[in-house]
Amino acid sequence: MKINHTIAVAIILAGLSSTASASFFYSQNFDSMGTTGTTPPTGWSSWFLSGDASSLVNPTSGEMASAGSGEATLAVWNQTDGNASFYRQAANMGSTATSPNRLLGTSPTEDRGMALQLSLQNTTGSAINAVNLAYDMECMASGTLKDGFPANSTDELPGYSFYYLDGSTWVHLASLDLSNDTVNSVGHASSDIVYSTPVPIGGTLQFRWYDDNANAFSPDTMYAIDNVNVDVPEPATLSLLALGALAIIARRFKA
Numbered sequence: 001m002k003i004n005h006t007i008a009v010a011i012i013l014a015g016l017s018s019t020a021s022a023s024f025f026y027s028q029n030f031d032s033m034g035t036t037g038t039t040p041p042t043g044w045s046s047w048f049l050s051g052d053a054s055s056l057v058n059p060t061s062g063e064m065a066s067a068g069s070g071e072a073t074l075a076v077w078n079q080t081d082g083n084a085s086f087y088r089q090a091a092n093m094g095s096t097a098t099s100p101n102r103l104l105g106t107s108p109t110e111d112r113g114m115a116l117q118l119s120l121q122n123t124t125g126s127a128i129n130a131v132n133l134a135y136d137m138e139c140m141a142s143g144t145l146k147d148g149f150p151a152n153s154t155d156e157l158p159g160y161s162f163y164y165l166d167g168s169t170w171v172h173l174a175s176l177d178l179s180n181d182t183v184n185s186v187g188h189a190s191s192d193i194v195y196s197t198p199v200p201i202g203g204t205l206q207f208r209w210y211d212d213n214a215n216a217f218s219p220d221t222m223y224a225i226d227n228v229n230v231d232v233p234e235p236a237t238l239s240l241l242a243l244g245a246l247a248i249i250a251r252r253f254k255a
Contacts, residue, residue, distance in 0.1 A: 105224030
């Protein structure tokens with residue numbers, strides 16, 4: 001009895017191919033907040049870590065997990081407004097009061113630091129094993145930096161430290177840290193995030209940008225993020241196992 005080779009290959013591949021899902025993409029430039037908006041875009045929230053405001057060490061996973069919920073509303077701050085700090089609150093930031101280019105920023109005080117959090121639901125139709133995340137960071141200040149007290153000293157860790165939730169563990173991913181500290185300079189970071197615990201269908205992806213304080217005196221530098229993009233690539237139609245099986249079959253039934 002002869003076997004139809006095409007049917008045999010199709011049956012084996014049907015059992016071995018991975019489940020395809022639609023690609024998932026998130027993009028946010030914060031301009032929808034407008035120049036006076038006090039509500040962050042959907043999915044964004046602020047968190048704070050209580051403790052020593054002069055700590056120069058990144059939080060541990062457990063410390064990040066203990067963060068408390070910050071203010072739900074945003075402060076509004078522009079570089080022309082004068083120096084400011086925000087107690088357990090994030091801010092809608094811009095270069096001027098009329099600038100349409102808005103950013104989401106922080107200027108923590110008293111507590112150990114603040115975190116901007118993005119929460120996204122997995123609506124791709126399959127578990128998420130990895131994502132690619134990219135964003136910009138701008139360093140801002142009101143006026144020209146001067147020698148502070150002490151002169152030219154680093155007050156805190158520069159820029160943002162990036163964390164993501166992997167199962168129940170907050171993981172610090174240094175490849176997505178940004179530390180540009182020249183006023184009005186814009187840094188860019190992009191990296192793959194690989195989960196040890198896949199995010200299930202309907203589950204939530206959570207990311208945090210942690211700012212422990214300004215890193216320059218007189219006036220304090222402030223940090224803000226912009227152009228956040230999250231991409232979940234569509235899985236390949238065939239798994240590596242399926243491709244291996246196809247190669248074996250092709251050799252076995254080669255005419």
